Amino acid sequence: MRFTHLRQCLSWLENQNELIRIPFEVDPDQEMAQITLRVFEAGGPALLFERVKNSPFQAVSNLYGTYDRCLKIFQPQIDQIKHLVDLRSDPVKGIRHPNRGFSALKALVHALPIRQRQAPVMASTTRVNQLPQVRCWPGDGGAFILLPQVCSQDPHKKGVLRSNLGMYRIQISGNDYQANQEIGLHYQIHRGIADHHKKALEMGEPLKVSIFIGGPPSHALAAVMPLPEGVPELAFAGALSGYNFRYLVNNGYIISADADFCITGTIVADQTKPEGPFGDHLGYYSNVHEFPFLKIDRVYHRKNPVLPFTVVGRPPQEDSNFGRLIHEMTRQAVSDTIPGVVSVNAVDDAGVHPLLLVKAHERYVPFEERRPQEILTTAMAVLGTGQLSLAKYLFICAHEDNPELNVGQEQDVFIHILERLDLQTGLHFITQTTMDTLDYSHDGLNRGSKLIIAAAGQPRRSLGRQIDAAFTVPESFDKPDMAAPGIIVVEGPRFSDYHNTADEMGAFCRHLACQPGIDGFPLVVVVDDSGFASRTFSNFLWVTFTRSNPSHDIYGPDEQVIFKHWQCGNPLVIDARVKPFHAGVLEPDPEVKKRVDALGAKGGPLNGII
Numbered sequence: 001m002r003f004t005h006l007r008q009c010l011s012w013l014e015n016q017n018e019l020i021r022i023p024f025e026v027d028p029d030q031e032m033a034q035i036t037l038r039v040f041e042a043g044g045p046a047l048l049f050e051r052v053k054n055s056p057f058q059a060v061s062n063l064y065g066t067y068d069r070c071l072k073i074f075q076p077q078i079d080q081i082k083h084l085v086d087l088r089s090d091p092v093k094g095i096r097h098p099n100r101g102f103s104a105l106k107a108l109v110h111a112l113p114i115r116q117r118q119a120p121v122m123a124s125t126t127r128v129n130q131l132p133q134v135r136c137w138p139g140d141g142g143a144f145i146l147l148p149q150v151c152s153q154d155p156h157k158k159g160v161l162r163s164n165l166g167m168y169r170i171q172i173s174g175n176d177y178q179a180n181q182e183i184g185l186h187y188q189i190h191r192g193i194a195d196h197h198k199k200a201l202e203m204g205e206p207l208k209v210s211i212f213i214g215g216p217p218s219h220a221l222a223a224v225m226p227l228p229e230g231v232p233e234l235a236f237a238g239a240l241s242g243y244n245f246r247y248l249v250n251n252g253y254i255i256s257a258d259a260d261f262c263i264t265g266t267i268v269a270d271q272t273k274p275e276g277p278f279g280d281h282l283g284y285y286s287n288v289h290e291f292p293f294l295k296i297d298r299v300y301h302r303k304n305p306v307l308p309f310t311v312v313g314r315p316p317q318e319d320s321n322f323g324r325l326i327h328e329m330t331r332q333a334v335s336d337t338i339p340g341v342v343s344v345n346a347v348d349d350a351g352v353h354p355l356l357l358v359k360a361h362e363r364y365v366p367f368e369e370r371r372p373q374e375i376l377t378t379a380m381a382v383l384g385t386g387q388l389s390l391a392k393y394l395f396i397c398a399h400e401d402n403p404e405l406n407v408g409q410e411q412d413v414f415i416h417i418l419e420r421l422d423l424q425t426g427l428h429f430i431t432q433t434t435m436d437t438l439d440y441s442h443d444g445l446n447r448g449s450k451l452i453i454a455a456a457g458q459p460r461r462s463l464g465r466q467i468d469a470a471f472t473v474p475e476s477f478d479k480p481d482m483a484a485p486g487i488i489v490v491e492g493p494r495f496s497d498y499h500n501t502a503d504e505m506g507a508f509c510r511h512l513a514c515q516p517g518i519d520g521f522p523l524v525v526v527v528d529d530s531g532f533a534s535r536t537f538s539n540f541l542w543v544t545f546t547r548s549n550p551s552h553d554i555y556g557p558d559e560q561v562i563f564k565h566w567q568c569g570n571p572l573v574i575d576a577r578v579k580p581f582h583a584g585v586l587e588p589d590p591e592v593k594k595r596v597d598a599l600g601a602k603g604g605p606l607n608g609i610i
Helices: 006-015 031-041 067-074 077-089 092-096 098-109 192-203 217-224 233-241 318-337 374-382 386-390 410-420 498-513 530-535 537-546 590-600
Strands: 019-026 046-052 058-061 148-153 163-166 182-185 207-213 246-250 253-256 261-267 273-275 289-291 293-301 306-308 341-346 355-360 393-398 427-434 447-455 478-484 487-491 523-527 560-562 565-567 572-575
Touching: 006 019, 006 046, 006 067, 006 306, 019 031, 031 046, 031 058, 031 590, 067 077, 067 217, 067 318, 077 233, 077 318, 148 192, 148 217, 148 253, 163 192, 163 217, 163 233, 182 261, 182 273, 192 207, 207 253, 217 233, 217 318, 253 261, 318 341, 341 374, 355 374, 355 410, 374 393, 374 447, 393 410, 410 447, 410 478, 410 537, 427 565, 478 530, 478 537, 487 530, 498 523, 498 572, 523 530, 523 537, 530 537
Parallel strands: 019 046, 058 306, 355 393, 393 447, 487 523, 523 572
Antiparallel strands: 046 058, 148 163, 148 207, 182 293, 207 261, 246 253, 261 293, 273 289, 341 355, 427 447, 478 487, 560 565
């Protein structure tokens, strides 16, 4: 189905029984978010909030709440895009498979943006405080726009084909922002707008920015698509929707003609304001930091607009389906772009960037037994590629050891690697480096470390599948439990500081090394709640890889640095306890939860829906 605007998509979804209307007034301060979370967890429909408290506009959420619904929205164009992406990475495929080349050509026809003289989005104007003031979590610093498409132009080479379209949260109330005059713009250092802002600063000029809200669903997906350098997202948006991106230029701003709302304004050079906190997609708050802000020029909207929003929190959430779509479209292209890579999984349960699983070829001729060689070269290439460079833990294994291994089956990959991991040679740290802005496992913003864990060859050990009855832990530790074959989680004392922890963890590792059956458990993780961490493998992944910083939180018995290479004996130990500088875990407001519970109770207006 080709959608030219959001209302068209919503009407179609309603006819497909994929959308329900909420006719009574709902508070955008947490209540709408909690309803959305409940419906998402139940695999329910999109939600059209027809009466939003203190706003004349309607809002829609959970639009992409199930993968099946995403496929319905974006088919058949998604197949054309896959062929287009494949052909860009390997043009010979167009010769070998003419049908794919024809399919890709159909997508290209719609890739060129078309300039208009008039635009539905400019039918009326409003003020920021009239938009639905969506606030998702009790600790959020204000209301946010949560599916924005932020458009900027290269100050050196302006034009729609030199533009960048990204999705960065927009804080529209709270903190020190002047109401209806300023809004917060949170972008990360790896994003295209960062380069545009840097160039504008060097020129001493304000950067003009347009924020599109709503419009065809393909526009939102284009804003998060990790496209190669030089490929404009606005062109991709047209190719994905099967409908060319329509725009006009007004006072130097690019305006999306088919958006529901468009905010225009300028980022003033060398000025920042505190932005946040915000309940983010890792399942924690991102803290208050200085970020650029936008001086508002105009807020335009079309007739009868709808504001789409999403709710992020501990994964998986609605944004996980976007990630799955992107993976589906780019899966082959990643292998073609990075020589040696067979498959990649940025693990959603661990927050995407904290954990990356990779299977790659190990084709170097072994003079002895197979060991990580080529896959180490591949690992470095992975960490130098686009958003894959944000990975904190990279687990990589040889395709030749098990061609049938599926990196999407996370526990299987851990078993495969832990069976083969050599703790003397398979651990490779990168320290004092740049990290994902949202990762608070280090006490500084955008700072941290990385660890490559590489394994190849025949199994070295049989993994334990039951903890020995005689297994013990030191007095200050408690409740060892098995998270998966070869993995034990242990409840540790409250973390104090790294100075005291070094001795504590050293003694813990020495104790572990002497325990019966420990040879079958090459990985031990210290946590605050071992019952929670071992309850599901998803819990284990989330706790372990969002709460640890490799350079600071990894230990092992007989630690040594041999010619700058760190190694240890069995087991490898990760300290994944909450640290004093970590961001807070997201929890709903109890009163809001009660109100939403009542809506879903018997006789309530949402009974049977939540």
